[in-house]
Amino acid sequence: MNAADTARQALAYLVLLLVTFFICFPLIWALSTSLKPAKDVMATPPRVIPREVTLANYRNLITGKQQYFRADQSYVPTTAAPQHFTAWFGNSVVVSLGSTLISIVISTLAAYSITRFRYWGRRIVPYFSLLGYMIPSIILVFPLFLVMAEFRLTNSLWSLTFGYVSITLPFCMWLLWAFFRGIPIELEEAAMMDGAGRLRVFVDIVLPSAMPGIIAAAIFSMIVSWNDYLFARVFINSIENLPLTVGVMHFFEGVHVDWGLMMASAVLMTLPMALLFMLMQRHLVAGFGAGAVKG
Amino acid sequence: MTIRLEHICKHFGPVEVLKDIHLDFPERAFVTLVGPSGCGKTTLLRILAGLESASSGAIYHGTQKVSDLAPGKRDVAMVFQSYALYPHMNVFRNIAYGLKVRGTPKEETEQRVRDVARVLEIEHLLERKPKQLSGGQRQRVALGRAMVRKPWLFLMDEPLSNLDAKLRVTMRGELKRFHLRLETTTVYVTHDQLEAMTMSDKIAVMDHGVVQQYATPEEVYNRPANTFVAGFIGSPPMNFLDGAAIEDGKVTLDCGGARSSIAPSPLAGAARRNVLLGVRPQDLSVHDAAREHALPAEVSLVQLVGSEKLIDLNYGTNGRITAQVKAESPLAAGRKVWIGFDPARLHLFDPASGRNLALAENA
Amino acid sequence: MPDSVDWKVADRRIGILFIVPFVIAALVFMVYPVAEAVRLAFYEYNPLRPDDSHYVGLENFRAIFDDPLFWKSFEQAAVWTACSIVLQTVIGVALALLLHLPLRGISIFRGLLLFPYIVPTVVIALVLQWMLNAEIGVVNWSLKSAGLIDENIYWLATPSMAMVSTIALNVWKYTPFVTICVLARLQSIPLELYDAAKVDGAGALRRFFDVTLPQLAEVLTVVVVFRTIWTFNKFEEIYLLTKGGPGTSTFNLAIYSFEQSVANLKMGMGAATGVVMMLLLFAGSLIYMRVFHFAEEDTP
Numbered sequence: 001m002n003a004a005d006t007a008r009q010a011l012a013y014l015v016l017l018l019v020t021f022f023i024c025f026p027l028i029w030a031l032s033t034s035l036k037p038a039k040d041v042m043a044t045p046p047r048v049i050p051r052e053v054t055l056a057n058y059r060n061l062i063t064g065k066q067q068y069f070r071a072d073q074s075y076v077p078t079t080a081a082p083q084h085f086t087a088w089f090g091n092s093v094v095v096s097l098g099s100t101l102i103s104i105v106i107s108t109l110a111a112y113s114i115t116r117f118r119y120w121g122r123r124i125v126p127y128f129s130l131l132g133y134m135i136p137s138i139i140l141v142f143p144l145f146l147v148m149a150e151f152r153l154t155n156s157l158w159s160l161t162f163g164y165v166s167i168t169l170p171f172c173m174w175l176l177w178a179f180f181r182g183i184p185i186e187l188e189e190a191a192m193m194d195g196a197g198r199l200r201v202f203v204d205i206v207l208p209s210a211m212p213g214i215i216a217a218a219i220f221s222m223i224v225s226w227n228d229y230l231f232a233r234v235f236i237n238s239i240e241n242l243p244l245t246v247g248v249m250h251f252f253e254g255v256h257v258d259w260g261l262m263m264a265s266a267v268l269m270t271l272p273m274a275l276l277f278m279l280m281q282r283h284l285v286a287g288f289g290a291g292a293v294k295g
Numbered sequence: 296m297t298i299r300l301e302h303i304c305k306h307f308g309p310v311e312v313l314k315d316i317h318l319d320f321p322e323r324a325f326v327t328l329v330g331p332s333g334c335g336k337t338t339l340l341r342i343l344a345g346l347e348s349a350s351s352g353a354i355y356h357g358t359q360k361v362s363d364l365a366p367g368k369r370d371v372a373m374v375f376q377s378y379a380l381y382p383h384m385n386v387f388r389n390i391a392y393g394l395k396v397r398g399t400p401k402e403e404t405e406q407r408v409r410d411v412a413r414v415l416e417i418e419h420l421l422e423r424k425p426k427q428l429s430g431g432q433r434q435r436v437a438l439g440r441a442m443v444r445k446p447w448l449f450l451m452d453e454p455l456s457n458l459d460a461k462l463r464v465t466m467r468g469e470l471k472r473f474h475l476r477l478e479t480t481t482v483y484v485t486h487d488q489l490e491a492m493t494m495s496d497k498i499a500v501m502d503h504g505v506v507q508q509y510a511t512p513e514e515v516y517n518r519p520a521n522t523f524v525a526g527f528i529g530s531p532p533m534n535f536l537d538g539a540a541i542e543d544g545k546v547t548l549d550c551g552g553a554r555s556s557i558a559p560s561p562l563a564g565a566a567r568r569n570v571l572l573g574v575r576p577q578d579l580s581v582h583d584a585a586r587e588h589a590l591p592a593e594v595s596l597v598q599l600v601g602s603e604k605l606i607d608l609n610y611g612t613n614g615r616i617t618a619q620v621k622a623e624s625p626l627a628a629g630r631k632v633w634i635g636f637d638p639a640r641l642h643l644f645d646p647a648s649g650r651n652l653a654l655a656e657n658a
Numbered sequence: 659m660p661d662s663v664d665w666k667v668a669d670r671r672i673g674i675l676f677i678v679p680f681v682i683a684a685l686v687f688m689v690y691p692v693a694e695a696v697r698l699a700f701y702e703y704n705p706l707r708p709d710d711s712h713y714v715g716l717e718n719f720r721a722i723f724d725d726p727l728f729w730k731s732f733e734q735a736a737v738w739t740a741c742s743i744v745l746q747t748v749i750g751v752a753l754a755l756l757l758h759l760p761l762r763g764i765s766i767f768r769g770l771l772l773f774p775y776i777v778p779t780v781v782i783a784l785v786l787q788w789m790l791n792a793e794i795g796v797v798n799w800s801l802k803s804a805g806l807i808d809e810n811i812y813w814l815a816t817p818s819m820a821m822v823s824t825i826a827l828n829v830w831k832y833t834p835f836v837t838i839c840v841l842a843r844l845q846s847i848p849l850e851l852y853d854a855a856k857v858d859g860a861g862a863l864r865r866f867f868d869v870t871l872p873q874l875a876e877v878l879t880v881v882v883v884f885r886t887i888w889t890f891n892k893f894e895e896i897y898l899l900t901k902g903g904p905g906t907s908t909f910n911l912a913i914y915s916f917e918q919s920v921a922n923l924k925m926g927m928g929a930a931t932g933v934v935m936m937l938l939l940f941a942g943s944l945i946y947m948r949v950f951h952f953a954e955e956d957t958p
Contacts, residue, residue: 004862012756016767019753022830023773026785029796033788042794045803102683110680117673125680132688134939136891138912139932142919143694144687145705166687173680186379189346194393194440195367198672204392208383227778229894234920245780249898259788266781273776278769348666365665 027270034058034264041260057264061085082261087240088247089268092226095157095243099164100221103172106165108214111176112206116185126177133170140166141234148235159235160243164228168221175220179213180206219280223273244269296357297321298448298480303352305338305504312338314504316352320482321496325474327483329491330501330527336484339501340450343482344373356447367396372441373450376457378433380425380440386412387421390439411443414476431462438470442477449474449481455490467493488528492516500524522571522649525642531576531605533642534616539572546641548572548590550611557588558638562652570652571644576619578640581606581626582633589633592616594626608634692936698929705925718930727906728914728931735910738821738896739889742828747882749829750836751874755866757837758844768841771834779831783898786827790814814900817907824896824908828889836881843877844870880946887942891935911935 028048033041034057036050059065064083114122144166148159187209191201207214229245236242239250248265251257298320305313313335320326328336341347343354345366354362361369372393381389387408388395394404412418415435425433434454441449454470455463471494474481485491491498492512499509500523508520519525525533538549545556582589592610599622606618606626618634626632643652699718703711722728757764774782789795790813801807813823847870855865893912896902902913909917911931919928 009759009761012759012761015753015756016761020767020770023770023834026782026789026830027777029789030781030785044799046796046799106679106683109676113673113676113680117670119674122677125677128684131943132684134887134943135688135692136888136893136912136935136939138891138893138915139695139936140691142925142928142932143691143698146694147686147690162687165683166691169680169683169687184377184379186375186377187381189344189366190373190375190379190440191381191392191396192346192366193344193371193373194444195396196392197365197367198669200396205381223776227776227780229778229780229898230916245778248780248784259794262784263788266784270777270781273778274773277773277776365669368665 027267030263030266034260034267036260038258038260057260058268060261061264061268082251082265084239084242084247085265085268088242088244091157091241092243092245092269093272095160095164096222096225098157098161099168099225100218102161102165103168103221104214104218107169107172107176107217108207108210110173111180112202112210114177115180115183116188126174129170129173129177131170133174137167137228137230141230144231145234155236155238155241157241160225160232163231163235164221164225167228167231168224171224172217172221175217176210176213179210179216183209215280219276222276226273296447299355300339300343301353301355303339303342303349303354305335305342305347305350312504313342313349316504316506318499318506318509320480323478323480324496325471325481325483325494326497326499327485327491327495328499328501329485329488330507331486333503334501335504336486336501337452340373340452340482340484343448344371344450345369369448370444370446371448371450372444372446374434374437374441374452374454376453378425378437378454378457380433380436382425385422385424386417386428386436386439389425389436390443393440393444407443408439411439414442414473415439430458431466434458434466438473442473445479447479449477449479451481451483453485454483455485456487463490470494489530492528498528500527502527518651518654519573519642520651520654522573522644525573525644525651529575531617531619533573533575534579535644536572536574536614536616538611538614539643540567540569541643542567546570546572546636546638546643548611548614550590550614555590557590558636558641560638562643569646571646571649573642573644574616574636574640576605576617578637579616579618580635580637581608581618581620581624582635585633586635589635592632592634594628594630594632597626597628608632610634695929695932695936698926699933701926701929703925703929704923705919706923711926714926718924718926719933722918722927722930722934727909728911730906731909731911731914734821734908735890735912738825738828738908738910739886741821741825742832742889743882743886745825745829746833746836746885747878750833750881751840751878753833753837754840754844755870757841768838771838774831774834777831779827779894780898782827782831783894786823786899787814790823815904817904820900820904820908824899827899828892828895831895832885832889836885839877839881840874843874847873883942883946887939887946890938890942 032048032050035053035055037052037054037056040047040051061082062085064085066083110125114125141163144163145154148154148163153159153162183206187205188201191205192198196204226243227245228243229249232243232246236246239247242250244265248262248269251262251265300316300318300320303313303316304311316335316339328339330336338347342349342362345361345364349362352362353360361371381392384392390408390411391404394407399407408421409418412421415438417432417435417439420428420432420436425436428436434457437454451470455466458466467490474494483490483494492515495512497509498512498515500507500515502523508515508524510518510520515524515528519528522535526535536548540547540549540554541560541562544560546558546560547554547556585591590610592608592614594606595609595615596607598605598607602622603619604622604624604626606620606624608616608618610616616634620626644650645652700713700715701711702714702717757767789797792798792810792812792815795813797813798807798810801811811819813819851869851873852865855869860868890910891912892910893916896908896910897913897916900908902909902917911934915928915931915935917928918931919925
């Protein structure tokens with residue numbers, strides 16, 4: 001390794017550090033703010049590592065206690081009451097899991113069907129899905145809202161669970177189609193020779209082989225559903241039924257904004273996704289590698 | 296019970312892949328379907344398995360018509376070219392799968408799997424997953440999976456082609472030994488004529504969806520039905536010489552204008568007729584001096600193949616022929632020699648149809 | 659006929675059964691909403707008074723094309739997209755080039771790269787609002803103590819700064835994506851090409867231009883086209899930070915459509931904007947397909 005290579009390596013490490021900093025700093029800062037007692041949040045100079053750590057914000061979110069700001073001996077409500085936070089969290093979980101389940105089941109069955117059977121239109125399906133994937137949700141949200149209104153589902157978690165299918169199904173379909181194409185058909189033929197019928201082959205042989213792709217698609221669905229704001233904003237209007245994304249925006253409605261509380265909610269909102277992401281990292285990268293150039 | 300294929304035809308859209316295949320497989324025989332890529336041998340195998348359906352025709356096992364049955368219901372076992380071992384199951388469960396699907400009781404399954412594993416010497420691998428096995432080991436597991444079900448027919452789709460050359464030679468013998476031990480009809484597909492020759496009781500040589508000849512290895516080698524079979528079977532491949540004819544009870548060959556007689560004709564008939572002459576390199580003799588019926592030629596290339604030498608020779612204006620001689624032969628390029636033909640080892644084919652004239656006469 | 663044997667028929671039925679849920683879901687959740695979105699564009703629709711809705715032909719389109727705010731939104735969307743894409747591409751490629759080294763810990767870092775993508779937009783918008791707060795935000799404090807500025811910058815309260823802030827959010831969230839795609843392509847460039855170039859006497863810079871860049875051309879074009887299509891139509895990345903403000907200075911077409919439907923209760927006009935967006939999207943996809951075909955020819 002010559003001098004040029006060493007210099008390049010050193011530069012690379014430096015840039016690595018810088019980039020890591022930029023990527024992580026917002027969340028680190030949020031975490032830091034959330035752990036500071038109220039008086040330190042706006043103190044200068046701002047410190048990344050808090051002088052004093054308190055879990056008060058998290059406690060307030062989880063127990064739903066109202067925040068008050070003491071100014072001139074009077075109590076002024078800060079950030080809108082966090083009493084719904086746990087409800088929001090639960091809603092997000094239910095809706096994400098629900099829509100993921102629906103999308104995964106539908107797309108797994110469909111992907112198997114179009115790769116193993118021959119009938120008219122089977123080749124259109126993946127490209128049709130890709131097209132559907134590119135449609136921005138702002139176009140879909142209002143017609144879907146009208147559909148939900150028809151079925152009297154608006155303002156319920158069902159509307160979101162089904163609504164999210166429209167934005168998760170296309171990509172799941174595309175991903176799983178690409179994946180199923182790569183499963184060698186000889187495995188199923190061998191199982192059929194062994195005496196297994198089609199359904200048995202699907203459960204015993206195909207599903208286990210498809211598991212990495214299914215997991216990747218499931219993670220993608222979870223992330224998209226958990227992170228969505230627009231659909232929830234349009235479909236839901238009562239505060240208890242909101243998921244986290246829309247709910248935490250309500251925190252801006254107090255007289256004073258309690259940044260500590262806000263940052264704590266930001267952290268709690270990101271935590272499940274971060275955990276999911278860390279646990280399933282290899283699946284995610286593999287899934288995206290399968291020809292997916294998403295935006 | 297013999298297995299009969301009756302008038303099997305198969306077409307994929309407009310393409311006819313199999314044309315009126317009509318074969319009998321004797322019980323306990325090792326039958327090989329051999330031919331170049333695209334000849335239809337794999338399709339025929341898959342039709343036997345039930346993975347494809349014939350466009351017309353039927354398959355009988357004894358008196359039972361099996362061509363209507365689902366692959367799982369035929370009680371036929373198949374070894375795939377890629378082995379197709381279930382990647383998420385260990386070796387034991389791979390072998391046991393067929394028994395499990397049929398509802399075999401656990402103890403019996405366990406017993407039978409272990410028996411098969413012992414025979415194949417893979418008992419120590421039962422807990423491993425396929426990706427932890429070598430190519431040869433995987434092949435044994437694939438065999439085990441087929442054997443454990445005790446089917447009435449084994450199908451093998453080029454099982455040795457994924458192995459390296461040395462292992463292939465060993466496995467050829469092993470497969471043959473297993474076949475003899477299992478006493479079950481086996482249909483084996485390969486493109487390698489050597490495998491076909493060494494392992495089979497009967498060979499079906501196929502080309503373009505037609506069985507060119509269905510006979511024992513000895514017959515296929517010594518009495519090939521047509522030029523395709525003659526050229527496909529045997530290594531180094533048979534020489535085919537143009538400009539040959541039968542006249543006046545002799546076989547003559549055109550060498551640059553003149554015709555020289557090279558052997559007494561093995562066929563009867565006085566009328567002159569043009570033939571395509573086939574002769575294997577091993578059946579030629581090369582001499583230093585002229586002798587009766589010998590063909591003068593010049594050595595153009597000598598290749599040493601271990602215990603033999605392959606000699607490329609030019610004769611006449613642009614005739615070329617290859618002969619095989621012992622390695623000790625002192626021949627070198629440029630030498631003038633005389634080629635001797637053994638009349639008993641000549642094959643005469645009709646130039647138009649390629650049919651072996653000797654067999655046609657006896658038909 | 660062999661094909662009419664029972665087991666084959668039953669087998670085929672399973673195949674059809676498996677695709678039915680998808681067909682239903684696609685019709686209800688994909689085809690219908692798009693068709694309805696197009697239909698709505700030709701109707702006057704007030705969501706609070708649905709029974710009053712009536713057909714108005716091209717009136718909605720005339721209304722939006724006459725609305726200066728529509729054109730302002732379009733122009734701002736174009737500017738926003740162009741800046742975002744340029745930044746994402748340049749930074750993304752630079753990063754990828756630098757990371758294309760057998761450094762230790764690189765795999766951990768590569769995992770980290772996807773992190774902005776999974777963070778909810780709401781979260782990064784909230785955090786940025788906190789960080790960019792003019793009086794008490796950490797960004798202004800850092801810039802002032804580093805001596806780079808004297809006065810607080812109103813990151814979200816002035817039109818130009820709001821633009822910058824939203825672009826920054828977009829770049830933060832999606833640049834890693836470009837990096838990953840480019841890095842993946844870089845790693846599949848056969849090393850022999852570089853060896854051949856070295857033997858031919860090419861220096862590092864030449865090798866970049868003559869070997870690397872051509873190989874990257876395809877993936878870059880695909881990435882850029884795709885990202886442009888997506889960025890033009892983004893809603894949350896701007897709305898959650900500025901609500902399209904201050905005023906309407908960070909409006910794009912998606913926000914314009916949203917405002918028409920929700921604030922002005924003119925769902926017809928919102929839908930008409932949506933139709934325009936879809937047509938632009940369609941045009942972009944055609945470009946993408948043409949490019950993708952070109953890229954696919956050379957892909958092994």
